[in-house]
Amino acid sequence: MKEYTIEDLKTIVRPELGQEVPLLLFRILRIIGMRQILGETSGATLYMVGKQVGNMIGATDLADFQNKIKELKVGIPEVEVVDEDHLVVKLSECITCAGFTYTGEMFCDMESGIIAGMLETIYKQKAKSTQTKSWSVGYNYCEFEVFLY
Numbered sequence: 001m002k003e004y005t006i007e008d009l010k011t012i013v014r015p016e017l018g019q020e021v022p023l024l025l026f027r028i029l030r031i032i033g034m035r036q037i038l039g040e041t042s043g044a045t046l047y048m049v050g051k052q053v054g055n056m057i058g059a060t061d062l063a064d065f066q067n068k069i070k071e072l073k074v075g076i077p078e079v080e081v082v083d084e085d086h087l088v089v090k091l092s093e094c095i096t097c098a099g100f101t102y103t104g105e106m107f108c109d110m111e112s113g114i115i116a117g118m119l120e121t122i123y124k125q126k127a128k129s130t131q132t133k134s135w136s137v138g139y140n141y142c143e144f145e146v147f148l149y
């Protein structure tokens with residue numbers, strides 16, 4: 001199986017439809033498709049996918065991190081640096097859960113991984129992100145606790 005880079009994906013020839021896709025399609029693939037295929041391991045697997053993606057995207061500093069997350073429309077991030085190895089990332093308008101009804105479970109694992117992966121490239125340390133808030137558990141934003149180690 002060939003491995004592709006982000007550069008390999010950048011040429012998009014869709015003169016009529018353009019580069020955008022409906023967010024609903026993303027959510028069908030992400031919340032229904034991937035979770036059903038991956039089953040109970042979907043959280044851990046999607047987190048690992050996100051981490052690799054976050055490493056590939058990378059960021060030079062927190063301003064670059066915030067710009068890229070917003071440009072890619074993953075959401076609108078606000079970063080609180082709690083101390084040298086602890087950050088809290090609040091994500092408004094999360095690509096996966098914004099507007100979601102209360103279900104009692106959180107499932108923004110891929111987004112959590114993307115955040116961790118990008119922060120790793122800034123701090124040159126490993127990062128572990130854990131989702132602590134989501135629309136699906138009654139908030140109107142998403143939040144992630146990130147520890148560097």
Ligand SMILES: [Zn+2]
Nearest residue numbers: 094097108142
């Ligand atoms: Zn979310």
